[in-house]
Amino acid sequence: MSEQRAGSDRPRISAVITTFNEEHNVKGCIESLLWCDEVIVVDSFSTDRTPELAQSYEKVRFFQRRYLGSASQKNWGMDQTLHEWILIFDADERCTPELQREIEATIRDPKGGEAFIIKRRVYFMDRVIRFSGWQHDRVVRLVLKGAGRYPNKRVHTDMKTRTRPRLLRNYMLHYMIESFDQYLPRIVKYGFWGAGQGWKTGKRSGFFQVFGRTLWRFLRMYVFQLGILDGMPGLVFCMLQAFGTYLKWAILWEWRQNAARGRQPALPEFDEEEETWAWEPGEPGAPTASIT
Secondary structure (H helix, E strand, O other): OOOEOOOOOOEOEEEEEEEOOOOOOHHHHHHHOOOOOEEEEEEOOOOOOHHHHHOOOOOEEEEEOOOOOHHHHHHHHHHHOOOOEEEEEEOOEEEOHHHHHHHHHHHHOOOOOOEEEEEEEEEEOOEEOOOOOHHHOEEEEEEEOOOEEOOOOOOOOOOEEOOOOEEEEEEEEEEEEOOHHHHHHHHHHHHHHHHHHHHHOOOOOOHHHHHHHHHHHHHHHHHHOOHHHHHHHHHHHHHHHHHHHHHHHHHHHHHHHHHHOOOOOOOOOOOHHHHOOOOOOOOOOOOOEEOO
């Protein structure tokens, strides 16, 4: 029997937000999710005002946990939830009233499914990105508790679900890049994480990866996926994404060169136990679908 919110005919829902130094984002994200029955904030020991701001909301349950990877943080946050449904957001994302109403209607239907994809409308410096492939950005973020899990990777990972997720109609808003000073440290961090994932999986890096993959990322987004139609913001956005690709492969190349000389790289700290998590095919609860 589903747990229902008092005075409401819908099941209860928990929101999970992961944060690190998100003082410019966290209030907007939390306020867009206050319609949920609880908001879990898992913070990686922020050094700015993120903890203070997050804890100023009565509905927020605030935790601090050493950062051991995006998937590890999200999985841990999901484990702290008290309610039947889980909605996962990053601090730079916002839930719209239209999406809220659709989610509430969706979880009222006991036969509606147990995992749902939400489309993201990406903003770059207050401009919507309408091309470059990001217009199709979508992620699994609404799930019945126990019906999905993040397999641990060092960079962005997609939730695995035990049934095929359904697509919701409305969008969340993703304020991906607000300024260079805010985004550049993040893209460097992603570069190290991506290189760490490549190192762990035994990938090599050389001219083709550093130059070829960088060039292809830019051409694919800007030319073939029509980023050029987003004007100057589209050019800058596509170049930033290509720069992120360059960093990942260049860092991995440096690490391989150093390893050949007997100097092992200082890999980003990671949750190795969580790395081994997996449902085996055919086991109860085994994931059958994922989506980027």
